[in-house]
Amino acid sequence: MRAYTEQTPDIPNLKGDRGTHSRMASISAPRTLFFTHSAKLFFSPFKPSHSSFSPLPLHLTRPNCTLQQPRRNIIQILEERGLVESITNDTLRTASSAPLKVYCGFDPTAESLHLGNLLGLIVLSWFRRCGHCAVALIGGATARVGDPSGKSLERPELDTDSLEKNTLGISQTITTILGRAQNSNLPNDGSSSSSSSVVILNNYDWWKEFTLLDFLKRVGKYARVGSMMAKESVRKRLESEQGMSYTEFTYQLLQGYDFLHLFQNEGVSVQIGGSDQWGNITAGTELIRKILQVEGAYGLTFPLLLKSDGTKFGKSEDGAIWLSPSFLSPYKFYQYFFSVPDADVIKFLKILTFLDMEDIAALEGEMMKPGYVPNTAQRKLAEEVTRFVHGEEGLAEALKATEALRPGSETKLDWKTIEGVAEGLPSCSLAYDEVLNLSLVDLSVSSGLFESKSAARRLLKQGGVYLNNNRVDSENKRIEAADIVDGKVLLLSAGKKNKVLVRIA
Numbered sequence: 001m002r003a004y005t006e007q008t009p010d011i012p013n014l015k016g017d018r019g020t021h022s023r024m025a026s027i028s029a030p031r032t033l034f035f036t037h038s039a040k041l042f043f044s045p046f047k048p049s050h051s052s053f054s055p056l057p058l059h060l061t062r063p064n065c066t067l068q069q070p071r072r073n074i075i076q077i078l079e080e081r082g083l084v085e086s087i088t089n090d091t092l093r094t095a096s097s098a099p100l101k102v103y104c105g106f107d108p109t110a111e112s113l114h115l116g117n118l119l120g121l122i123v124l125s126w127f128r129r130c131g132h133c134a135v136a137l138i139g140g141a142t143a144r145v146g147d148p149s150g151k152s153l154e155r156p157e158l159d160t161d162s163l164e165k166n167t168l169g170i171s172q173t174i175t176t177i178l179g180r181a182q183n184s185n186l187p188n189d190g191s192s193s194s195s196s197s198v199v200i201l202n203n204y205d206w207w208k209e210f211t212l213l214d215f216l217k218r219v220g221k222y223a224r225v226g227s228m229m230a231k232e233s234v235r236k237r238l239e240s241e242q243g244m245s246y247t248e249f250t251y252q253l254l255q256g257y258d259f260l261h262l263f264q265n266e267g268v269s270v271q272i273g274g275s276d277q278w279g280n281i282t283a284g285t286e287l288i289r290k291i292l293q294v295e296g297a298y299g300l301t302f303p304l305l306l307k308s309d310g311t312k313f314g315k316s317e318d319g320a321i322w323l324s325p326s327f328l329s330p331y332k333f334y335q336y337f338f339s340v341p342d343a344d345v346i347k348f349l350k351i352l353t354f355l356d357m358e359d360i361a362a363l364e365g366e367m368m369k370p371g372y373v374p375n376t377a378q379r380k381l382a383e384e385v386t387r388f389v390h391g392e393e394g395l396a397e398a399l400k401a402t403e404a405l406r407p408g409s410e411t412k413l414d415w416k417t418i419e420g421v422a423e424g425l426p427s428c429s430l431a432y433d434e435v436l437n438l439s440l441v442d443l444s445v446s447s448g449l450f451e452s453k454s455a456a457r458r459l460l461k462q463g464g465v466y467l468n469n470n471r472v473d474s475e476n477k478r479i480e481a482a483d484i485v486d487g488k489v490l491l492l493s494a495g496k497k498n499k500v501l502v503r504i505a
């Protein structure tokens with residue numbers, strides 16, 4: 001098995017079935033068109049308001065990417081699992097028999113990535129499992145412009161502080177998820193290398209010093225307005241009442257140039273993204289062809305993950321499934337997948353997990369048979385996805401909370417578990433002295449769980465009131481110190497669904 005490290009990753013690997021695109025071919029491309037970053041700083045449309053702005057400490061993350069001779073054909077794997085919507089050129093199938101560098105971009109428009117973005121991380125991860133190298137690009141510059149793809153209205157402008165916070169948040173998530181996958185998900189067959197790294201870059205690093213005049217000369221000149229207008233993201237917006245700003249119209253060229261920059265400077269030859277990114281990705285392959293006059297840059301899109309109502313999972317939608325544990329606890333994340341309907345679970349297992357297709361088919365077969373234990377497939381799905389996103393620790397936390405909240409469970413709730421399940425629950429804050437010795441009936445009214453004491457008593461008599469998930473039998477129950485979990489919280493429930501969290505102020 002051949003493995004090599006790219007020492008000077010300024011030229012992409014252009015090996016494909018055409019064979020004629022040698023390194024010489026790309027060396028002869030007009031590389032002199034590009035200036036070095038240090039050269040000028042006349043006009044920077046993206047200049048931050050305060051000069052100390054450092055978009056991403058992680059922009060220093062540029063480990064040597066050791067490429068492996070691919071073991072299995074990545075495109076075939078992705079197709080089998082339903083992860084390919086379109087490919088710009090079929091020669092990618094053969095080109096990917098040699099190691100490639102692939103990138104996926106994420107604009108830092110929220111502090112956390114969400115379930116829709118997970119597909120990009122999964123596809124990057126598949127590439128790495130097959131011996132290729134993954135680059136995650138944070139759109140520190142592009143987020144300042146706003147991608148019009150799939151949007152009916154122009155995005156609100158983000159201030160520098162939010163951009164900085166978002167950049168940090170999503171970089172951390174990508175590093176954690178892909179870094180963990182690097183250590184645990186690569187096949188343990190001796191053929192993989194722990195140095196098959198993830199590289200994180202920020203496009204603000206090359207856009208911050210790009211002057212408008214340079215942009216017009218070096219990029220704009222090669223972009224045809226006709227083909228820019230024909231992109232779906234533009235056509236749709238032009239039909240709308242609001243139309244489209246010139247700034248947004250330019251977005252496709254920024255993303256297009258990113259690809260060219262990465263192709264030329266980092267050896268990246270494949271860009272992936274959701275199907276809404278097709279226009280931006282092809283803007284890149286077109287620029288590379290026109291400006292560098294070489295083939296060998298490819299785009300691959302995967303289908304958008306849609307909710308049952310046909311809308312896409314995204315950050316703008318209500319109830320986003322966030323990947324960051326500070327936005328959605330591992331327990332809630334796990335529960336989401338545990339509740340996926342039977343009709344969707346097999347599809348989700350294929351696209352969101354790395355389980356063998358044979359194992360998924362076997363599970364599908366089991367589901368048809370009598371004696372199938374309901375939710376077995378959902379449990380597997382929830383475990384696999386939670387482990388990928390939140391690690392073994394996050395999965396353990398989710399399983400612990402699930403068990404602790406099972407009615408009649410012996411598992412003792414701790415403060416962290418209660419806080420993890422309490423997201424989105426109504427809550428109130430009371431002083432320790434106010435709560436201690438208070439009757440449960442009084443507490444359940446003052447916390448808002450019941451509207452009246454009589455309603456509380458009625459349900460208590462029927463055995464439907466729970467304190468920290470334990471059924472309360474006595475109508476005269478008073479709160480003791482031991483009921484205040486870790487001295488910080490109490491969880492009151494009326495039946496299985498209505499819960500209130502009482503925090504000790």
Ligand SMILES: Nc1ncnc2c1ncn2[C@@H]1O[C@H](COP(=O)(O)OP(=O)(O)OP(=O)(O)O)[C@@H](O)[C@H]1O
Pocket residue numbers: 104105106107109115116117119120272273274275276277302303304305306312313314315316317
């Ligand atoms: N539901 C989804 N299914 C598959 N891919 C998605 C989904 N949502 C976003 N992506 C992909 O994630 C990448 C980054 O998307 P990004 O975060 O910039 O936009 P977004 O989440 O779609 O934003 P918004 O929710 O504001 O529309 C892109 O490749 C995009 O296609």
Ligand SMILES: N[C@@H](Cc1ccc(O)cc1)C(=O)O
Pocket residue numbers: 104105106107137138139142147203254255256258259277280
């Ligand atoms: N346009 C992508 C993010 C992105 C940004 C820059 C790129 O070079 C690539 C992708 C999105 O909004 O989803």
